[in-house]
Amino acid sequence: MESGKVLLVGAGPGDVRLITVKGLEAIMQAEVILYDRLANPKLLEFAPADCELIYCGKLPDRHTLRQENINDLLVQKALEGKVVVRLKGGDPGVFGRVGEEAAALALYQIPFEIVPGISSGIAAPLYAGIPVTHREHAESFAVVTAHDKSIEGKPMLDWEGLVRGVDTIAFYMGVANLPFICENLIAHGKPADTPVILIQWGTFGRQRTLQGTLSDISKKVLEAKFSNPSIILVGEVISLREKISWFEKMPLFGRQILLARTSEGASGLAKGLMEQGADVIEFPKWKKTILPVEVGNVTNYDKILFTSPESVGEFFQAVIEKGIDIRKIKADFYGGSSKSINALKERGFMASLIEDMPKEGSLLVVGDDRKYEVENADFLVTSKKELDQQFLPIFQRMLEEAEVNTMVFPSGASVNVFIEGLKKCGIDVFYLLKDVQVVCMGQHTKEQVERVGLITAGMPVSPTRKALVEYLIQCPIV
Known part of the structure; x- marks a missing residue:
């Protein structure tokens, strides 16, 4: 059998609209997708209905698939003659281990392409109102891994070179090593009052930031219980944030919306809510x-x-x-x-x-x-x-990493199918929505929601996208 092809694709930092055109085209032709934890799962909805989805997500304390297994799977699926997409968060060439995967494919003479993506170290700061370079504040920029293959996982870096030669430094996934990072930067000449900011879930509506200096940021992180996935940015350019912060000022920023879905196609309502700064999780996914x-x-x-x-x-x-x-x-x-x-x-x-x-x-x-x-x-x-069974565990992982504060039922028909879909995941609708604003689009929808025993927060003046956005802007998050 003639071998297939592998596309090693950067998914961008989180906002699904930041994927490249070429990256999206790769997803739309895929027969198999191996995807990471930090690749927004909503991108998988652009894949063909019969595409095989394989989760390769990694957490600091556990690996769903180790890198060697991922390499083997890429080779195996390609040798079966399939079009395989390896979907990675950010850019595959920035701490994405794409070199190892490409080498494994080259060993078997399997055709492959590498599709760049927008790196989180650039995108997350911009969504926080911080350009990583600026003529008056920063003429150089570096991306640095905050953990490596050393025994203790502490980054073995040229600290003196970073301090003397780089104005803005972005450390990836380094919350656990933050005290070590700050101590070394100060010890090698960086002023203790140098601004530092952590950006968690950058470019998502759930984005959080925590700002301080090299001398106090570690304490603030402990107090705020800040965790990965986060970019740690160090440099004077952070001072621009007060003037040009934009994403966090969007009308629906901070809204993490669960949207009941009755159709299998793309949702214009979900798109409209995301354009206003909200995170949107749609459920169920249908075939x-x-x-x-x-x-x-x-x-x-x-x-x-x-x-x-x-x-x-x-x-x-x-x-x-x-x-x-x-x-x-x-x-x-x-x-x-x-x-x-x-x-x-x-x-x-x-x-x-x-x-x-x-x-x-x-x-x-x-x-x-x-x-x-x-x-x-x-x-x-x-x-x-029928429910797309492949998306049930994907939905559960999305719920685990989000903090849903708003539930939207767009129609009466969406109520029962939503509840039945939750049952397939072993999730009780009353437990899931006990502290969540439940919003209904239309009186009939409201009646259907109340009939099943859910308490509604209200509804917009008309069952339209514009009216819903205005309603959510006016109603504070519970």
């Missing part, structure tokens, strides 16, 4: 199969309710294939969410939300499942959706 449907009697109904935007396209495709004149459909159209309404508008149809649907008249519910709680209705199931 869909289009079903053959019989639409011969669709002209007989007074009302047609579409439970998802995808069901709109699937319905009209079936109608056209059946040769039915759309003008003969006399029903009024309704949508379970504003996204469904917009999908109908794009096809030239005016529609109303389910809240405005009268009880009188015959009703056809068009959608991807039968869980929509509507009385006295016929159902037309246009597709079958």
Whole structure:
């Protein structure tokens, strides 16, 4: 069998929008992805539905896969003729061990490419309002590993060279060795009052910063219980932060939002929330199969309710294939969410939300499942959706590393499927959301949420993206 190909890809520092075009293209063609802990898991949603996902994440106290095993897997999967992506946080050439992986592939004459990514040592400071170089403050910049292969894990560095020759220093993953770093920089001539800042989860909406000097930052870190993943930045250029800090001033910065999802495609709502500075975790992740449907009697109904935007396209495709004149459909159209309404508008149809649907008249519910709680209705199931099992452990890891403070239900149909998805992960919805603001988009959604026993914080004035953002800005995080 002809060997496949391996792409060693930098995922960037965390914000999914910071991946390169070439990196995203690699993910979209992958048959196997080996991904690290610091590569944002949301990037995996761009992979093909049948792509095999292998977690290689490492923590200081444990390794899911050791580097030798990762090298072997890359070789094995490529020799099976597959397109393999090795997805690494930041840039693969900056403490990413890409040289070792590339050497293993070269040994077996396996074709490979290395796709650079934005390094965390540059991106995290910028998201904290700090350029690593500046004509008045810093003309040189260095990235330094804060732990190495020495017996005690203390970095064996040219401390004198760093102090004398570098204005701004970025130490990677060095919180445990911070006292050692500060002591050596001071001992080799760096002033004790040199500014230091730690940036944790840089470029995420959960980004945290802690500022001090070489003389006091270690104590502050202990008091604040600061931990990795963090970039430690040392240098006078940190003084610019007060003037040009921008990310932390975004309207939804600090919001860590869990968004219930009913569709398998990209979410415009999630994108809009992230553009305002929020972290967004979407759940569940779906896989869909289009079903053959019989639409011969669709002209007989007074009302047609579409439970998802995808069901709109699937319905009209079936109608056209059946040769039915759309003008003969006399029903009024309704949508379970504003996204469904917009999908109908794009096809030239005016529609109303389910809240405005009268009880009188015959009703056809068009959608991807039968869980929509509507009385006295016929159902037309246009597709079958099932949970993507590969994403359940990914979701659990995302929850472990986040501190969710906001829950958004965009539609009534999202409530039950969200709860059922949590059960598959062994997570109790009431425990998960006990200290979380639960926000509903629309009165019908609010009723569905309260029906299952959850307490709601409220809802925006209208079930739109803009209204939701305005509502979250006005309501403080609990």
